[in-house]
Amino acid sequence: MKNLVIVESPAKAKTIENFLGKDYSVKSCFGHVRDLSPKFLSINVDEGFSPNYEISPDKTKVVKDLTKAAKESETVWLATDEDREGEAISWHLVEALKLDESKTKRITFHEITKTAVTEAITNPRAIDKKLVDAQQARRVLDRLVGYELSPLLWKKIKPALSAGRVQSVAVRLIVEREETIKKFQSSSYYRIIASFEIDENSNATIINTELSKRFDTKEEAIAFLEKCKNSEFKVINTEKNPLKKSPAPPFTTSTLQQEASRKLGFSVSKTMMVAQQLYESGNITYMRTDSLNLSNLAISMAKKEIITQFGEKYVKTRKFTSKIKGAQEAHEAIRPTYLNKPQVKADASQKRLYELIWKRTIASQMSQAELEKTTITIDVSNAKENFVARGEVIKFDGFLKVYLESTDDVKENGIEKGILPPLKINDILFRKNIIAEQKFTNHTPRYSEAALVKKMEELGIGRPSTYAPTISTIQKREYVVKQDKIGEERNYDYISLISNDIEEVQKTEITGQIKSKLFPTDIGKLVNDFLLQYFDDVIDYNFTAKVEKEFDEIAAGKKVWNEMIHEFYGPFHAKIDDTLKNSSKFIGERLLGKDPKTDKNIFVKIGRFGPMVQMGDTDSEEKPRFAGLKNGQSLDTLTLDDALDLFKFPYAIGTFEDEELTVAIGRFGPYVKHNKLFFSLSKTDDPLTITEKRAIEIIEEKRKKEKEKTIKEFKENKNLKVLNGKWGPYISLNKTNYKIPKDKDAASLSLDECLKIVDDAPKKKGKKKYKSTK
DNA sequence: CAGTGAGCGAGCTTCCGCTTGACTT
Numbered sequence: 001m002k003n004l005v006i007v008e009s010p011a012k013a014k015t016i017e018n019f020l021g022k023d024y025s026v027k028s029c030f031g032h033v034r035d036l037s038p039k040f041l042s043i044n045v046d047e048g049f050s051p052n053y054e055i056s057p058d059k060t061k062v063v064k065d066l067t068k069a070a071k072e073s074e075t076v077w078l079a080t081d082e083d084r085e086g087e088a089i090s091w092h093l094v095e096a097l098k099l100d101e102s103k104t105k106r107i108t109f110h111e112i113t114k115t116a117v118t119e120a121i122t123n124p125r126a127i128d129k130k131l132v133d134a135q136q137a138r139r140v141l142d143r144l145v146g147y148e149l150s151p152l153l154w155k156k157i158k159p160a161l162s163a164g165r166v167q168s169v170a171v172r173l174i175v176e177r178e179e180t181i182k183k184f185q186s187s188s189y190y191r192i193i194a195s196f197e198i199d200e201n202s203n204a205t206i207i208n209t210e211l212s213k214r215f216d217t218k219e220e221a222i223a224f225l226e227k228c229k230n231s232e233f234k235v236i237n238t239e240k241n242p243l244k245k246s247p248a249p250p251f252t253t254s255t256l257q258q259e260a261s262r263k264l265g266f267s268v269s270k271t272m273m274v275a276q277q278l279y280e281s282g283n284i285t286y287m288r289t290d291s292l293n294l295s296n297l298a299i300s301m302a303k304k305e306i307i308t309q310f311g312e313k314y315v316k317t318r319k320f321t322s323k324i325k326g327a328q329e330a331h332e333a334i335r336p337t338y339l340n341k342p343q344v345k346a347d348a349s350q351k352r353l354y355e356l357i358w359k360r361t362i363a364s365q366m367s368q369a370e371l372e373k374t375t376i377t378i379d380v381s382n383a384k385e386n387f388v389a390r391g392e393v394i395k396f397d398g399f400l401k402v403y404l405e406s407t408d409d410v411k412e413n414g415i416e417k418g419i420l421p422p423l424k425i426n427d428i429l430f431r432k433n434i435i436a437e438q439k440f441t442n443h444t445p446r447y448s449e450a451a452l453v454k455k456m457e458e459l460g461i462g463r464p465s466t467y468a469p470t471i472s473t474i475q476k477r478e479y480v481v482k483q484d485k486i487g488e489e490r491n492y493d494y495i496s497l498i499s500n501d502i503e504e505v506q507k508t509e510i511t512g513q514i515k516s517k518l519f520p521t522d523i524g525k526l527v528n529d530f531l532l533q534y535f536d537d538v539i540d541y542n543f544t545a546k547v548e549k550e551f552d553e554i555a556a557g558k559k560v561w562n563e564m565i566h567e568f569y570g571p572f573h574a575k576i577d578d579t580l581k582n583s584s585k586f587i588g589e590r591l592l593g594k595d596p597k598t599d600k601n602i603f604v605k606i607g608r609f610g611p612m613v614q615m616g617d618t619d620s621e622e623k624p625r626f627a628g629l630k631n632g633q634s635l636d637t638l639t640l641d642d643a644l645d646l647f648k649f650p651y652a653i654g655t656f657e658d659e660e661l662t663v664a665i666g667r668f669g670p671y672v673k674h675n676k677l678f679f680s681l682s683k684t685d686d687p688l689t690i691t692e693k694r695a696i697e698i699i700e701e702k703r704k705k706e707k708e709k710t711i712k713e714f715k716e717n718k719n720l721k722v723l724n725g726k727w728g729p730y731i732s733l734n735k736t737n738y739k740i741p742k743d744k745d746a747a748s749l750s751l752d753e754c755l756k757i758v759d760d761a762p763k764k765k766g767k768k769k770y771k772s773t774k
Numbered sequence: 775c776a777g778t779g780a781g782c783g784a785g786c787t788t789c790c791g792c793t794t795g796a797c798t799t
Contacts, residue, residue, distance in 0.1 A: 009794085032792045038788080089793095138791085142790045150788035159786075163788080164789045462790085466792095470790085607779045623780065626778080667776050680776095
């Protein structure tokens with residue numbers, strides 16, 4: 001083969017191969033092929049921070065294959081992405097494949113079209129070493145921060161924690177949002193809404209309005225209603241204003257995650273998984289991008305499709321440019337590969353996500369929507385306040401025909417905007433009813449996963465390829481949890497004026513009900529407090545923006561990368577050493593009081609396995625008693641009474657089948673123990689008040705489920721079972737599971753066959769590996 | 775899954791960004 005072209009993604013390789021013809025072989029390197037070893041710091045701090053790179057274990061085969069292919073080629077074209085990471089990937093390829101510089105060429109393109117690719121081939125260049133240095137600075141900085149801060153946390157707080165430039169700021173956002181919510185004081189006000197009839201004798205046409213003023217107290221609201229009793233209501237102003245709305249730009253990774261979350265209820269990782277499938281099946285362009293750009297080819301395809309479907313006047317092509325800090329724009333925006341395909345044949349999730357992408361892309365090239373806003377002001381003769389009616393009429397739908405972006409804002413159930421009846425100044429209206437409704441101010445909402453991504457992108461923290469992994473990391477570390485919250489009932493005043501009667505009633509509403517929002521945990525809060533106290537500069541919201549600026553200077557040749565690192569590392573490392581030596585354990589310990597029975601001190605603090613209470617002093621001769629906190633309890637709100645309750649476990653609640661039933665709280669929450677077996681309580685069971693009857697119910701439920709799961713049992717060997725699991729049938733023997741070969745029918749296996757499968761199964765690899773990924 | 779928590783000390787944990795399978799048992 002004459003030419004070897006190397007790109008990052010295999011799907012991209014396949015597409016490009018078709019553009020270039022038979023003289024070119026296109027292969028993929030699957031992203032970075034070398035990195036710092038995860039086992040060590042791998043940076044020679046005293047030798048100019050020189051990094052020790054090694055071929056990543058999962059890339060040895062790729063490197064071997066590419067080295068061979070390169071040897072057999074006349075020219076190697078490095079076509080990795082056109083950004084800092086892409087440049088570094090190319091440089092690492094030169095090093096790892098030991099490429100001969102004279103036959104190596106670097107090319108870039110940021111859209112996968114035939115023109116872009118063939119043009120790139122005619123404009124090769126050398127590797128930009130300054131840009132590579134900027135990437136090395138980024139890599140080394142992240143490693144130093146992550147691998148020096150994390151061990152400090154292990155020593156001062158608890159093992160296996162982590163900190164980093166990106167994740168720690170993400171946690172901070174969630175912790176601080178929770179603090180503002182905690183501080184928030186809801187206040188109430190009275191909103192007045194009124195409906196009027198245009199004609200005294202018929203109720204055919206009704207106009208809904210809201211008073212321009214909101215009252216702070218019930219008395220003021222009632223006083224106003226009193227005034228309305230004998231008032232005349234007269235139109236004193238009508239106003240019509242044209243309004244134009246423009247479509248949102250096409251999707252980037254971050255906006256796709258947000259809209260898929262709002263419109264389809266997808267988690268950030270689900271969106272990425274489904275998008276990956278669409279990408280691999282050739283239905284959409286690359287899904288990890290921060291670019292808003294559409295290729296000319298895509299725009300003309302969109303134009304054609306819009307004309308076919310909606311007509312010429314719905315077309316308005318546009319080029320969007322990114323306003324996001326640090327956007328690197330190595331790809332196109334996320335769009336359908338073929339815009340004349342509004343749907344794809346695939347599973348339900350893929351179909352829905354694809355349609356969303358199709359609509360958003362098409363809408364971005366459509367005409368503005370034209371609306372007319374109408375405002376009618378109504379005078380109240382006995383009061384100085386006015387009622388206002390707002391209407392909105394779509395004159396031309398434009399892009400709204402296809403797509404409207406959603407928002408995260410909580411909607412106040414206001415007066416719906418629609419067409420208003422034709423009214424003139426001095427028209428008299430007839431009061432039908434006027435209602436004063438008590439309303440409450442709401443705190444800022446907690447972050448959803450996607451809303452957090454949006455915030456991170458605004459701060460320039462993280463990249464399209466890391467948003468989803470970062471969000472799963474901070475959940476895996478148990479710094480934050482994704483939770484629902486059940487709403488609470490709340491009473492509110494509802495005062496109506498109908499005819500001449502003012503009637504006051506109390507109504508109830510459900511408030512504060514939320515789904516899948518991020519809450520900080522005790523550990524998350526504690527780690528954040530620690531970092532804030534000792535390393536506030538690193539978790540400053542502007543830290544990334546500040547270092548990004550320096551990376552840019554390195555790329556521009558105005559700064560030397562390891563000098564920049566040196567300037568950061570000096571004070572940073574000194575602070576690490578100082579904190580290590582001079583600060584005490586940081587475990588949020590709080591004295592709650594004394595146990596009334598033993599007079600021993602009771603504390604709450606973070607232990608090796610999370611939040612716990614402790615009875616007795618650590619330095620006393622007698623070993624203290626410990627107990628874990630229940631789900632939903634928190635380090636900073638736990639009371640002495642809560643703690644005393646926790647020390648009641650384990651306790652007996654009755655007997656079942658001649659065996660004692662005991663309740664306790666363990667590693668995985670509250671459970672009932674019966675005959676050496678454990679049965680988890682459900683979230684709605686309170687371990688302090690659970691009855692014998694309920695415990696037995698739980699045991700029988702679990703037994704029933706076990707039974708349903710069982711496909712086959714053997715009298716001869718009680719330990720061996722054929723079970724039905726998440727990934728289909730499998731064999732379970734002494735708590736170890738074995739895969740059933742695809743050509744075997746699970747239900748008809750004999751005991752001997754099962755034992756043969758167990759014997760033939762490959763021996764388990766080191767257990768450590770499994771634990772670390774858990 | 776499993777009922778731990780001091781202290782002793784071994785040996786472990788950890789970052790961000792670029793990419794997919796292999797695999798879950």
